[in-house]
Amino acid sequence: MSYRNDRIPEGPWSIHVLKIDRARRDYELHTTLAPGRGFGLSTLSEQVKTLPPELGTPVAAINGDFWNPGQYKGDPMGLLILRGELVSAPAGRSAFWIDRAGDLHGTNVFAQFRVAWPNGQTTPFGLNEERSSSSAVLYTPVIGANTRTRGGRELVLERNGTNDWLPLQADGTLSARVTVVRDGGDSPLNASQLVLSLGPQIAEQVPTVAPGAVLTIFTTMSPCLHGVKTALGGGPMLVRNGQTLALNGAESRHPRSAVGWNDKYLFFVEVDGRQRTLSVGMTLLELANYLVKLGCTEAMNLDGGASSTFWVRGQVMNSPCAGRERPMANALVLVQKPKSPTNRDAGSGSDSTP
Numbered sequence: 001m002s003y004r005n006d007r008i009p010e011g012p013w014s015i016h017v018l019k020i021d022r023a024r025r026d027y028e029l030h031t032t033l034a035p036g037r038g039f040g041l042s043t044l045s046e047q048v049k050t051l052p053p054e055l056g057t058p059v060a061a062i063n064g065d066f067w068n069p070g071q072y073k074g075d076p077m078g079l080l081i082l083r084g085e086l087v088s089a090p091a092g093r094s095a096f097w098i099d100r101a102g103d104l105h106g107t108n109v110f111a112q113f114r115v116a117w118p119n120g121q122t123t124p125f126g127l128n129e130e131r132s133s134s135s136a137v138l139y140t141p142v143i144g145a146n147t148r149t150r151g152g153r154e155l156v157l158e159r160n161g162t163n164d165w166l167p168l169q170a171d172g173t174l175s176a177r178v179t180v181v182r183d184g185g186d187s188p189l190n191a192s193q194l195v196l197s198l199g200p201q202i203a204e205q206v207p208t209v210a211p212g213a214v215l216t217i218f219t220t221m222s223p224c225l226h227g228v229k230t231a232l233g234g235g236p237m238l239v240r241n242g243q244t245l246a247l248n249g250a251e252s253r254h255p256r257s258a259v260g261w262n263d264k265y266l267f268f269v270e271v272d273g274r275q276r277t278l279s280v281g282m283t284l285l286e287l288a289n290y291l292v293k294l295g296c297t298e299a300m301n302l303d304g305g306a307s308s309t310f311w312v313r314g315q316v317m318n319s320p321c322a323g324r325e326r327p328m329a330n331a332l333v334l335v336q337k338p339k340s341p342t343n344r345d346a347g348s349g350s351d352s353t354p
Contacts, residue, residue: 011279030332033080034327034328041074064328081228136197139194146188152203254282260298260299302332
């Protein structure tokens, strides 16, 4: 693993780059959530501390996805899989994810979630997000102690039989038994329950069920992410097959963050901005061009602006434009796993860190 601060007078630009050897078996990527397991906002430094110690030692981190400021503050706008748990649904936007073989991907991911009723009718649903009067949303314990909804009808669900249950996983099939039917919203949640919340309009269009009814829940995605342990939304994709993509909009210069990779290396890249004498920030096209020069064959944009933060071994390395770390929803963290016979002598890379 190597770190450098690339200073380019042309902008001027101050760019922070972490280069990680993908052959190192003792390195692993994990996502975070602000309070650890629920929605909210906290700084990158605080989020790194929420990782379970058994995962290893955090060595570097960068800010994550954009987030929604509404009722569920800190709700990621896109996909989030946290140590195998499906926390936030994809929204058809770009996502960075690692498959079971360890290969890295940057693709648009689409949710095809649906619930099958006892009569065979199916209804699409969202996940852990604000529910409108005409939508259905499935809530998991990550949302908190209550759904915080208003109106409509809610079905409190428990595991039916010995089928897969919680934590919720991508591309899974769950058999759920209705235990309580509530009108008015704001149902309580506990660690073993799900709540299917139906807005007033859609509640009139679906079959009426009573306690004891069995529903089937599908968390299908395209492409299939079954077994994926780490996934993070963002976007847009900046580089594909070593070529800068056509990027419309975002012509203004701002602080930027990105994750990029090629066959040999993974890169965390952050560009400071909104600081005239230090670094003015980049447009998305300028960032994409820099990532290509860096050697990335694939790269995805992350949240930027005041959220752009770059952390290495306990220290924030960049200069956040607000003068301090801004609370954010999630992050991507590089962890060095505990030594074991399988990774004790893995790799021989050197660290260039503060």
